[in-house]
Amino acid sequence: MKVDLGEKEPRTLVAGLKAFYSPEELKGKTLVILSNLEPAKLRGVKSEGMLLAADHKDEEKEIVAFLTPTKRLPPGTPINSGMRQGAKKINYKQFSSMALRIAEVVDATHVDIGGKIIEVTPHKIETGERVAVYVDGKREVGPAGIILSTGTAIPIIPEKDIPIGAKIR
Amino acid sequence: MKKIFIGVAWPYANGPIHLGHIAGCYLGADIFARFHRLKGDRVLMVSGSDQHGTPITVTADREGVKPSVIAERYHEINSRALVDLGIEFDLFTKTSTEGHKREVQDFFLKLLENGYIYEKETVQLYCPHCKKFLPDRYIQGICPHCGYEEARGDQCDNCGKILDPMELKNPVCQLCGTTPEPRTTKHMFFRLSALEEQLIKYVEERPYWRSSVKNFTYNWLKSGLRDRAVTRDIKWGIEVPVEGWEDKRLYVWFEAVMGYLSASVAYSEMKGDPKLWKEYWDEGMDAEHYYFLGKDNIPFHTILWPAMLMAHGGLKLPDNVVANQYLRYGGEQFSKSRGVSIEAGEVLKKFSPDQIRYYLAASMPENRDTDFTWEDFERKINTELVNALGNYVHRVLTFTYNNFGEIPARGNLSEEDEEALQVLKKTLDRVENNLEKASIKDTIADIIELARFGNNYMSRTAPWSLIKEDRGRCGTVLNVNIAIVKGLGVMLAPFLPSTSKKILTGIGERDLRWDEAMVVPGTGFKLKKTEPLFHKVRIEKESFPEFERLNLRSGDVISV
Numbered sequence: 001m002k003v004d005l006g007e008k009e010p011r012t013l014v015a016g017l018k019a020f021y022s023p024e025e026l027k028g029k030t031l032v033i034l035s036n037l038e039p040a041k042l043r044g045v046k047s048e049g050m051l052l053a054a055d056h057k058d059e060e061k062e063i064v065a066f067l068t069p070t071k072r073l074p075p076g077t078p079i080n081s082g083m084r085q086g087a088k089k090i091n092y093k094q095f096s097s098m099a100l101r102i103a104e105v106v107d108a109t110h111v112d113i114g115g116k117i118i119e120v121t122p123h124k125i126e127t128g129e130r131v132a133v134y135v136d137g138k139r140e141v142g143p144a145g146i147i148l149s150t151g152t153a154i155p156i157i158p159e160k161d162i163p164i165g166a167k168i169r
Numbered sequence: 170m171k172k173i174f175i176g177v178a179w180p181y182a183n184g185p186i187h188l189g190h191i192a193g194c195y196l197g198a199d200i201f202a203r204f205h206r207l208k209g210d211r212v213l214m215v216s217g218s219d220q221h222g223t224p225i226t227v228t229a230d231r232e233g234v235k236p237s238v239i240a241e242r243y244h245e246i247n248s249r250a251l252v253d254l255g256i257e258f259d260l261f262t263k264t265s266t267e268g269h270k271r272e273v274q275d276f277f278l279k280l281l282e283n284g285y286i287y288e289k290e291t292v293q294l295y296c297p298h299c300k301k302f303l304p305d306r307y308i309q310g311i312c313p314h315c316g317y318e319e320a321r322g323d324q325c326d327n328c329g330k331i332l333d334p335m336e337l338k339n340p341v342c343q344l345c346g347t348t349p350e351p352r353t354t355k356h357m358f359f360r361l362s363a364l365e366e367q368l369i370k371y372v373e374e375r376p377y378w379r380s381s382v383k384n385f386t387y388n389w390l391k392s393g394l395r396d397r398a399v400t401r402d403i404k405w406g407i408e409v410p411v412e413g414w415e416d417k418r419l420y421v422w423f424e425a426v427m428g429y430l431s432a433s434v435a436y437s438e439m440k441g442d443p444k445l446w447k448e449y450w451d452e453g454m455d456a457e458h459y460y461f462l463g464k465d466n467i468p469f470h471t472i473l474w475p476a477m478l479m480a481h482g483g484l485k486l487p488d489n490v491v492a493n494q495y496l497r498y499g500g501e502q503f504s505k506s507r508g509v510s511i512e513a514g515e516v517l518k519k520f521s522p523d524q525i526r527y528y529l530a531a532s533m534p535e536n537r538d539t540d541f542t543w544e545d546f547e548r549k550i551n552t553e554l555v556n557a558l559g560n561y562v563h564r565v566l567t568f569t570y571n572n573f574g575e576i577p578a579r580g581n582l583s584e585e586d587e588e589a590l591q592v593l594k595k596t597l598d599r600v601e602n603n604l605e606k607a608s609i610k611d612t613i614a615d616i617i618e619l620a621r622f623g624n625n626y627m628s629r630t631a632p633w634s635l636i637k638e639d640r641g642r643c644g645t646v647l648n649v650n651i652a653i654v655k656g657l658g659v660m661l662a663p664f665l666p667s668t669s670k671k672i673l674t675g676i677g678e679r680d681l682r683w684d685e686a687m688v689v690p691g692t693g694f695k696l697k698k699t700e701p702l703f704h705k706v707r708i709e710k711e712s713f714p715e716f717e718r719l720n721l722r723s724g725d726v727i728s729v
């Protein structure tokens with residue numbers, strides 16, 4: 001798949017979405033891309049990044065929903081939740097050790113990440129909305145998580161309904 | 170010796186108190202009370218949990234429990250948090266006591282007898298779905314003054330104006346979302362309008378109020394005073410002591426403020442001196458009355474409560490009403506109902522009461538809304554409390570201990586020493602003057618400034634060089650430094666009680682009074698090895714180092 005990140009050339013990504021989305025369903029959509037992942041050869045093709053999608057699996061079915069902003073954004077807009085962004089490459093192992101979850105907004109400083117309510121930095125998203133959240137389990141003081149958004153606070157949400165607590169990969 | 174009555178706003182027992190409440194009124198009141206006790210004045214400071222009213226029934230309905238369960242739960246939690254923070258009430262009680270009920274009903278009957286309470290038919294919003302009249306907090310709608318969409322029937326959280334539910338645009342029932350309809354019912358009313366002239370005179374006679382308090386009150390008076398309902402259709406509250414009114418209760422705004430009086434009476438009974446309260450409350454007595462509260466509570470304390478006291482007669486009216494602005498978090502007002510909160514109990518698990526008291530005193534929102542951030546918390550504790558104050562005290566005491574083992578005698582004072590003692594004296598006077606006016610933030614800054622000055626004086630006089638050249642002169646310089654330490658210990662007592670005690674015990678002083686702060690330290694007192702007063706705190710920034718390794722960007726799918 002080719003994705004426009006606002007750079008000179010579009011990037012080639014190898015994504016395992018075939019079983020969940022048809023090419024037509026993806027074309028023209030805005031995705032959230034981890035752009036500083038070390039390029040790796042997957043199924044014989046060099047993949048220059050990774051798209052973020054939430055994944056829920058139970059006995060009956062598996063649901064996968066890619067992440068997307070609530071508003072149309074220019075390609076390459078930083079999804080940094082108002083923080084700094086990584087300049088160095090990271091590898092897949094480092095990324096997969098971080099916890100990203102689908103959560104439901106409880107109030108201005110709390111979200112439910114599936115049976116557990118955690119404090120997040122203050123935001124203005126309405127109660128009940130499903131959002132993508134980064135969780136840092138090691139913090140002792142202050143919020144334990146942060147809602148994924150652009151620097152201008154446009155939140156990142158799953159493209160379709162998916163249970164709270166679903167892991168993002 | 171003065172008699173000082175201090176009433177502190179009653180926290181609603183429908184949630185845990187948070188840093189906004191502590192900065193809003195409790196800490197300022199406690200510092201003020203401790204200061205007056207230190208001066209030898211007689212102080213009576215009371216407050217308690219406001220346990221009636223609709224915020225509690227709304228929470229109880231949501232949890233499916235009795236209102237008393239909620240009210241008692243948060244009374245316990247909040248009493249504990251206040252004690253743990255060192256807020257020393259003479260009595261922190263609650264509005265569900267028999268004593269409060271008795272005082273409230275007596276007060277009501279007195280107002281009825283004096284002609285300030287009357288019965289009137291009114292039109293009130295009725296929810297056809299829930300089949301009941303809706304008390305104000307059960308109604309939400311658009312504020313007629315500022316257009317805020319989530320204004321409650323009693324008050325708009327956005328502009329602070331007190332509302333009548335009938336004024337709301339597009340009202341809906343909080344319980345079921347149905348649009349309520351107006352229906353006729355009867356209520357008791359307080360004849361506030363009859364007291365307008367008296368109230369204007371009362372406010373004019375108190376030019377020393379903070380300008381925000383004065384402005385707010387004048388604006389209220391300017392828009393004209395309307396009579397206010399003192400009963401409502403609710404089951405949770407104090408019964409109306411009149412036959413035929415069994416299904417109504419006294420309105421919480423009317424009843425809770427009387428807690429100041431009923432708590433004073435309860436305190437007297439507790440002390441086995443049932444008439445004691447009269448020494449503070451009788452009009453003829455020379456007691457001074459101070460009230461501490463957040464700005465949303467101003468009209469209840471500058472208009473409604475004084476009006477009720479006037480209507481009753483014979484009781485002291487508030488002198489100074491000290492209201493703070495809001496402490497905010499993340500650009501929003503701390504609010505239990507909207508979940509923007511840092512609970513007092515949670516912060517106490519991580520930091521000492523004196524660290525919390527210091528930060529909140531130094532950031533007290535006296536004249537403008539102030540933003541709380543953890544970064545600011547860390548900075549203030551580390552640079553002011555640890556580097557300026559803690560370091561100075563530790564430096565002086567450790568050096569003296571190592572080289573003299575006791576407080577050395579004061580010989581002839583140099584010009585520099587005299588000047589240092591002058592700075593101490595001037596700071597003491599300013600601090601006293603400012604605390605009389607209940608001005609907290611500038612005062613604690615002044616005290617820290619004295620510690621900085623002390624550090625500077627210590628460096629300039631360099632006792633580590635003097636000790637080799639002139640032991641007597643070195644002793645004098647240290648004696649003056651210890652005098653400054655002692656002054657700091659006394660001045661800090663209202664702000665940081667346990668730190669003050671630690672400082673003063675270290676130099677052989679205890680139970681000092683304010684006017685003993687300048688007495689020359691006890692020469693010859695055997696010093697002990699001291700530990701630093703404070704340790705630095707480290708707050709993980711509101712940043713997520715792991716998260717910041719990611720570089721996420723939006724990307725549009727071109728082809729698959």
